[in-house]
Amino acid sequence: MGVQENTIGILKELGNNAVKIDNAQADQFITQLRKAKHIFLQGAGRSGIAICGFANRLLHLGFSVSIVGEISSPRAKPGDLVIIGSGSGETTSLVSLAQKAVESDVDVVLVTMRPDSTIGRLASGVLVLPGTVKQENQQKDGAFSQPMGSAFEQLCFITYDAIVLELMAQLGETGNSMFARHANLE
Template sequence: MSFQAHTIAILKDLEQNALQLDNAQAMKLISQIRNAKHIFLQGAGRSGIAIRAFANRLVHLGFSVSVVGEISSPHSKPGDLLIIGSGSGETSSLKSLAHQAVENGVEVALITMKSDSTIGQLASSVLVLPGKMKTENDRQLIHFSQPMGSAFEQLCFIVYDAIVLELMDQLGETSQSMFKRHADFE
């Protein structure tokens, strides 16, 4: 397969997965975001990179946001929201974080491939992104498949941007109004 063919196959794979997204799950997460006093976000590995980009856009929309582990992150309070991006929903550090959030009265939202995971059971909302776990055997799949969890992480970026677009519509935000909140010290 050529480079261009690989690129097209990836896009088709993502399109097929995107067609399986549950709008009601997404809208519940969007409602939680709008109602949260403060939003904490965390993911591990490549999922963590995607969720950090999402945190950045939420700041541009005017939300009070922190990435867990940053030194400037405030103490959590009831009424806050913790959004976790985890394909498996079983990453040890993220499970511990979700347990702590629930103990502190913080709502947990999970973006995952496994709604019945440990974190999924703790979460008040779960947005399932179809895809293949990085530990699943490629030979079990009939259609084109990317290695490990690549499709999940790529779809995370797209889904997070779709959530931002929906929030922009709901809040009456534009690229121009968001740019006023963009970092000027770079």
């Protein structure tokens, strides 16, 4: 196989997983996001990179957002929302974050493959994205599958962009109105 064939295989895998996304879960996610006074986002590894891209677009939409752990992140309060991206829902640092948020009366929404995970049980909302967690590396004979959770991480990025498109429609935003909030000191 070559790069072109691998790319086509990746896109097919993501398409097969995308049709399994539950719109009701996504709508609940959007509702919670829109009600939040401030939105904190966090993920680890490549899921963390995807959620940082989502935070950036939420900022462009006019939401008050922070990446957890950044020095400019404000104190969390009731009415705020923590969005965690974790395929397994078991990453130790993210479990600790979810527990601390719940103890602070801050709602948690989890984007995951495992709604029954520790974080999933703590969360007030869950958006399930199909895929394979990094510990499940057994490929079925003749089946295309990416290793180590790549399909989940890629689907996160695409789903976050799909949520942004839905928010743009709901909020009457355009690329031009969002660009007015884009960083000008880069």
